[in-house]
Amino acid sequence: MLAIEKLNQFYGESHTLWDLDLEVPVGQCTCVMGRNGVGKTTLLKAVMGEVAVKSGALRYSNGDTGEVELTQKAVEERSRLGIGYVPQGRQIFPLLTVEDNLRTGLGARQDGVKKIPERVYELFPVLKEMKNRRGGDLSGGQQQQLAIGRALVIEPKLLILDEPGEGIQPNIVSQIGQVIRQLINEDGLTVLLVEQKLPFARKYADRFVIMDRGRPVANGDIGELSDELIQQHLTV
Template identity: 70%
Template structure:
């Protein structure tokens, strides 16, 4: 589904991502892991066109997307939930969801009903401002907004950060359902190991901007956790 090939990225003189070669298999949930500051969010921003790539390539279903502006990449079937949710606090829930409608086909520019099936609270709060929602409700809104574009690949950057435990469990169940029953490929940045093990099929660990380990989620050993994930 998504291939990162020999990717290098710099912030000024700082070499942030080093020759990354990562494959995100279609139909799977891949968890991108690593301590804070190793380049996980930067990699996602490269995929979404929010930061420039120095060299290498990013392929979606075999087609390079590097030449596309950030506004064009969702049209290729990528939904993105950034770290911190980044909803529009002064817009209503409905208006936040409608932001993604222009990406959809002209004859189908309505908020999909299945989003309200996944997140009933959003239907109840359609006319409430996004900034008035709880953190968990805002995260549900952010995921719902990403789903409006009808993605084939869903990218989530730490969706459990600052979320109450009951909503964390609900989000985990929804990610698994989107992956298993609706066929979405998922790329997830996550720090919480129990959550990663629950939702992930595969893992990839970054350390100082380099890929250091990858495999099936059951191969995530205590040795790897101690060396690359424990703070």
């Protein structure tokens, strides 16, 4: 689905991603983990084109088109290729209604459809109930559901989420985890997420990748995420 190869990224003089290789297999949830500041968010932003990369390749295939090299594509084009993105901090529009927030995602649909897919409301009924409320009036958990819903209006093939469980009450975190599994199992979606919460990763991810200082240092099936690896790379 996505093969990241020898990716190097700098913030000014600061070398943040180092010759980073990472495979995101189709139809699975890959969870990127690691301590604060190791470059997890930067990696997701590099895939989305929100930060420039110095060198390396992002080879992506969505099943419809042949393989595409994303580093050559503009940000909007990456969405049109079927990549949905839920950024850290959600970035919803507080003054727009829930429905209008969802509509803002539609511009990135390749087929020009201007209707919010019913599937979004089916997965998150709360968004239907609250569709005329302003985004800013929603709870943090509901805003996260809205941010995910907005990424889903393009009916993506690859969904990228940056810490979807951050600062959200546990029952909504579980709902979000279940929706992610539903999207994978029923819609064949591929998911790449950053998540620090171990129970979430263990319950909902298929694979893990641990990063340290800008590069992956361990990866495997989620069942192989041992206490030793956690101790070595994740505890503070």
